[in-house]
Amino acid sequence: MAIGRSWMPKTHKSFKIVKSSKLRFRFKIFALTGLILAFLVIAAYFSYDPASNFYGNVFKSIITKDKVIALTFDDGPNGETTLKVLDILKQEDVKATFFVVGDNVKFYPAIAKKIATDGNEIENHSTHHAHSLQFETEYAIYKDLTETNQIIYAHTGQMPRFYRPPFGFRSPWAFGAARAAKLITVTWNDLTQDYSAKSDSVIVSYIEKFARPGGVIVLHDGSGAKHGVDHPNMLKALPQIIENLKAKGYKFVTVSELYDRSYAK
Ligand SMILES: [Zn+2]
Incomplete structure (x- = not known):
């Protein structure tokens, strides 16, 4: 009985460790995917926004009072x-x-x-x-x-x-x-x-x-x-x-x- 009791909690504990490490891994993959997607969205925004000078100067209009x-x-x-x-x-x-x-x-x-x-x-x-x-x-x-x-x-x-x-x-x-x-x-x-x-x-x-x-x-x-x-x-x-x-x-x-x-x- 004593052997059984000491054996049972150990298995439960190692199961918990495996489960939490899997969760951490999934979270890292999820976070990394999110970062890559956010980077791509921001990069695309600067490429498409007609007013963006982020990658280089664009001419889009001038500031003037003349019509x-x-x-x-x-x-x-x-x-x-x-x-x-x-x-x-x-x-x-x-x-x-x-x-x-x-x-x-x-x-x-x-x-x-x-x-x-x-x-x-x-x-x-x-x-x-x-x-x-x-x-x-x-x-x-x-x-x-x-x-x-x-x-x-x-x-x-x-x-x-x-x-x-x-x-x-x-x-x-x-x-x-x-x-x-x-x-x-x-x-x-x-x-x-x-x-x-x-x-x-x-x-x-x-x-x-x-x-x-x-x-x-x-x-x-x-x-x-x-x-x-x-x-x-x-x-x-x-x-x-x-x-x-x-x-x-x-x-x-x-x-x-x-x-x-x-x-x-
Ligand atoms: Zn065109």
Whole structure:
């Protein structure tokens, strides 16, 4: 009986030790997974937040009392949609900045040329609009950006000064690649999400809400590296956007004009 009593508690105790060490191990794995996830979320936030300078300086707007604002279009040229945008800009006597995709310039060279000859500014939005670009090496990104510069220059005679990363997504080393390609990384302060808006009035009201002096508005005349994508809501909204901002006293400038104002003496 004495042997049994001394034996029983020992087993119970060792069972408890094994159980608590398993719990500690599980807790450590759980904590480590949580830390890794938190790190990834924070890293992604700094990569996507258009206002974040954490990995490098981005140009997104200027601080000014002057009612100047830059209208920008991403992902073109894109066939009829870009041509309709150009018609509206001409009717409204407004110049805009187009962040074009190299592959799209090669597909629609005449439209790319027209963007430039109409007096608009053409800037770099990468060669293929690939989400994965920012995960590539600094040298690979540099090669992509210089290739896009050359495509744009060959078809329009304009050499880009600015680079807007696809989806606004910036890895820490992408800034070095852009600098090596002599490009200033630019984002925005007013992303209208026109590509997913259910109606033109949603886009118009969104711009009403966020437009401010020195701001940069983003609209889309294309969709990545796809061709022939329609943007009926954006096309319907565009004249209203321009007229509303004009009525409030805004003057439309290109991204270069806005950037140069911030460094003007
Ligand atoms: Zn884009």
